[in-house]
Amino acid sequence: MSTAADHAVTVFGADATALVPVMEIMRAAFDPVYGEAWNAAQCAAVIGGPGIWLLVAELDGRPAGFALTRAVLDEAELLLIAVHPEARRHGVGATLLDAVLDGCRQRSVNRVFLEVRAHNPAIALYTAFNFSKVGERCNYYRGADGKLYDAHSYSLTLKNSEN
Numbered sequence: 001m002s003t004a005a006d007h008a009v010t011v012f013g014a015d016a017t018a019l020v021p022v023m024e025i026m027r028a029a030f031d032p033v034y035g036e037a038w039n040a041a042q043c044a045a046v047i048g049g050p051g052i053w054l055l056v057a058e059l060d061g062r063p064a065g066f067a068l069t070r071a072v073l074d075e076a077e078l079l080l081i082a083v084h085p086e087a088r089r090h091g092v093g094a095t096l097l098d099a100v101l102d103g104c105r106q107r108s109v110n111r112v113f114l115e116v117r118a119h120n121p122a123i124a125l126y127t128a129f130n131f132s133k134v135g136e137r138c139n140y141y142r143g144a145d146g147k148l149y150d151a152h153s154y155s156l157t158l159k160n161s162e163n
């Protein structure tokens with residue numbers, strides 16, 4: 001069995017030219033049953049917008065994950081984070097989230113928010129980074145078959161913020 005230590009994870013800032021690998025990861029990472037994924041037009045409309053930054057992660061030199069975040073003044077929202085199913089549990093998600101939080105600190109963000117579908121395994125990643133649940137939104141996600149799923153809101157206060 002391979003471990004995270006056997007693999008090289010690198011993260012870098014990207015722009016709209018990364019849309020093709022980002023959409024490949026998006027389609028593979030999100031089960032359409034839950035309606036969480038964005039389409040290419042939604043991504044293209046947001047990437048490059050004010051306060052938005054895109055991070056792409058590579059695992060052993062191949063695109064494996066991405067994170068899209070938006071900062072407004074001293075608050076930020078993690079809009080999306082995803083890792084290709086074939087690249088999971090090698091530390092790509094944690095490395096991306098670490099880089100997101102670094103980017104937040106560089107932008108003098110004090111508090112980071114995110115919405116996640118109730119029961120999404122990603123919650124284990126967020127709680128490992130000390131995010132706390134701060135709210136619930138009923139029927140926030142609409143799945144492929146029209147079924148509705150609740151979202152939970154999480155937030156993290158950045159203690160090492162320099163402002």
Ligand SMILES: CC(C)(COP(=O)(O)OP(=O)(O)OC[C@H]1O[C@@H](n2cnc3c(N)ncnc32)[C@H](O)[C@@H]1OP(=O)(O)O)[C@@H](O)C(=O)NCCC(=O)NCCS
Nearest residue numbers: 029080081082083088089090091092093094121122124125
């Ligand atoms: C959530 C997600 C980004 C995690 O990516 P990943 O690269 O597998 O995460 P990591 O390997 O860095 O995991 C770090 C830690 O998070 C926790 N974790 C991650 N995925 C987990 C899972 N499916 N079940 C339980 N814990 C999990 C574990 O504590 C893990 O550490 P460990 O592997 O040493 O036990 C990935 O599963 C994914 O893309 N999911 C689909 C997209 C999605 O739902 N995104 C969130 C909403 S935007």
